[in-house]
Amino acid sequence: MTSTSAKYLHIDRVCKSFTNGSKVTDVLSDIRLTIDKGEFVSIIGHSGCGKSTLLNLIAGLTDVTTGALKLEGREVNAPGPERAVVFQNHSLLPWLTVYDNVKLAVNKVFSATKTRAERHDWILHNLDLVQMTHAADKRPGEISGGMRQRVGIARALSMEPKVLLLDEPFGALDALTRAHLQDAVMDIHARLGNTMIMITHDVDEAVLLADRIVMMTNGPAATIGEVLDVAIPRPRDRIALASHPDYVRAREAVLRFLYERHRFVEAAE
Amino acid sequence: MSVVALKSRPAESPKPEAKVMALPAPPKSRLAIRRILSDIAGRVLPPAVVLVVLLAIWQVAFSGQTSGLPTPSTVWTESADLILDPFYVYGTQDIGLGWRVLTSLERVAYGFGLAAVVGVLVGAILGQSALMMRGFDPIFQVLRTVPPLAWLPISLAAFMDSRPSAIFVIFITAIWPIIINTAAGVRAIPQDYRNVAAVLRLNQIEFFWKIMVPSAAPYIFSGLRIGVGLSWLAIVAAEMLTGGVGIGFFIWDAWNSSRLTDIIVALVYIGITGFVLDRLVGWIGTVVSRGTAT
Ligand SMILES: Nc1ncnc2c1ncn2[C@@H]1O[C@H](COP(=O)(O)OP(=O)(O)O)[C@@H](O)[C@H]1O
Numbered sequence A: 001m002t003s004t005s006a007k008y009l010h011i012d013r014v015c016k017s018f019t020n021g022s023k024v025t026d027v028l029s030d031i032r033l034t035i036d037k038g039e040f041v042s043i044i045g046h047s048g049c050g051k052s053t054l055l056n057l058i059a060g061l062t063d064v065t066t067g068a069l070k071l072e073g074r075e076v077n078a079p080g081p082e083r084a085v086v087f088q089n090h091s092l093l094p095w096l097t098v099y100d101n102v103k104l105a106v107n108k109v110f111s112a113t114k115t116r117a118e119r120h121d122w123i124l125h126n127l128d129l130v131q132m133t134h135a136a137d138k139r140p141g142e143i144s145g146g147m148r149q150r151v152g153i154a155r156a157l158s159m160e161p162k163v164l165l166l167d168e169p170f171g172a173l174d175a176l177t178r179a180h181l182q183d184a185v186m187d188i189h190a191r192l193g194n195t196m197i198m199i200t201h202d203v204d205e206a207v208l209l210a211d212r213i214v215m216m217t218n219g220p221a222a223t224i225g226e227v228l229d230v231a232i233p234r235p236r237d238r239i240a241l242a243s244h245p246d247y248v249r250a251r252e253a254v255l256r257f258l259y260e261r262h263r264f265v266e267a268a269e
Numbered sequence B: 001m002s003v004v005a006l007k008s009r010p011a012e013s014p015k016p017e018a019k020v021m022a023l024p025a026p027p028k029s030r031l032a033i034r035r036i037l038s039d040i041a042g043r044v045l046p047p048a049v050v051l052v053v054l055l056a057i058w059q060v061a062f063s064g065q066t067s068g069l070p071t072p073s074t075v076w077t078e079s080a081d082l083i084l085d086p087f088y089v090y091g092t093q094d095i096g097l098g099w100r101v102l103t104s105l106e107r108v109a110y111g112f113g114l115a116a117v118v119g120v121l122v123g124a125i126l127g128q129s130a131l132m133m134r135g136f137d138p139i140f141q142v143l144r145t146v147p148p149l150a151w152l153p154i155s156l157a158a159f160m161d162s163r164p165s166a167i168f169v170i171f172i173t174a175i176w177p178i179i180i181n182t183a184a185g186v187r188a189i190p191q192d193y194r195n196v197a198a199v200l201r202l203n204q205i206e207f208f209w210k211i212m213v214p215s216a217a218p219y220i221f222s223g224l225r226i227g228v229g230l231s232w233l234a235i236v237a238a239e240m241l242t243g244g245v246g247i248g249f250f251i252w253d254a255w256n257s258s259r260l261t262d263i264i265v266a267l268v269y270i271g272i273t274g275f276v277l278d279r280l281v282g283w284i285g286t287v288v289s290r291g292t293a294t
């Protein structure tokens, strides 16, 4: 890696605390992480440790308390379409059709650079990436949870983001649907080469998808406990992988981190 | 509706070509018609029976010589022209109650329209700021309970002219529930939608039209529905000021010249119009906020 690409997304000694009246909660402390362009990073940790907070910091939806967050050398201090987010509960606008949900994003981001016809094609192209063209005229209430997540991904991709942020996107789905969507995400990553950061609480999902797995310690004042490189070549096939020694080793390492060294203490909540 | 359905039935039989296709249809459509008829009967009959009973009680109760109130039959004998022809015109001041209702509706349209626009905008601004909400909400809650008549003198003093005063009375009566409900709706916009707007960098105006209005639509429309009811309630008060040909002034005028039966007919007109207004705004609300609730 060259020195510029090594600092594509740079999280430098970031701390985050929430102030509520006189009560100050330290959620994240001293987060240091550098992510390369095109890399797929999974963030895993126990519930409530601050994963979403970290993702919101990268998205610019919340401000850092101390430290700096830079994308391509430029300070991140506001949300924007170059850091698109796929939210945990899809957050599609229920009064718009699938097509119009994506259109809202496309019209906003490409109003100056694409003609109306080009924008229409671009919307359909993105819906096609997640195989949702057939439901373009349906409303979110009329399609399944898995389909909604697909549309959420299409909407995020349609912004042509530099970094795609996914916050437990498949958490609420059944295993079969989740497997389909994981394959879809892997396929998109291979085709478009986006930088992707995905939060998950599923060890298998983390190992299957990621180039690197970032493991977070428990809160309060959570930080990055360990970073694991997953050097399994792509394309990855979930069935062949099950017995792959690197896969088994990676899985074991994450499990050991989560359940031996940083057991989730219920009382800490 | 049933009349139309009944009419179309005899027309089917003279067509020989359609015979094969039509064969299974008649029992089905006859069943459907019967169902619609019994449905209508089920809705119309009970209130009709109640109405007849109430009218009968009224007739009996006020039939005595000393009674101050007219009975239904006196209403009919003295004011039948008002009931039978809502749209007559005998002179500039002597017109049917239908015309009067329309004149009043125009006035309400100004007052309520203004209240709707201002109310939704103010509500949107208040709903966006918890601090402003805390400051203004108690004041609105108090003002909201002031009856329309109480605004009359203040309104006259402020505008010095009857026409804007009347519209102001309607406006000030209707605006509070619109503000309060819109603000509540805006505060209830899920954080997810706000995050989507932030990532897309929607500006204030885009946020208002694309997120706020559709998301808060059910709240806004329940505010508008209360508001339209209140503005219609204010019509008599407002038209005490303006005079002229409105339905509100008609009642005031009829009272001054002791035409009690006319007042009773006018009350029925006002009641039915208010009912229709309420249903109309409710219906628009259902259509507009279709899909919002999912
Ligand atoms: N806006 C906020 N104000 C105060 N505390 C917050 C806020 N957002 C999150 N937190 C706290 O930060 C911690 C981490 O939350 P979150 O990032 O959502 O965890 P995760 O996504 O890992 O489950 C939680 O203890 C939560 O209560």
Ligand SMILES: [Mg+2]
Residues within 6 Å of the ligand: A051, A052, A053, A168
């Ligand atoms: Mg979370």
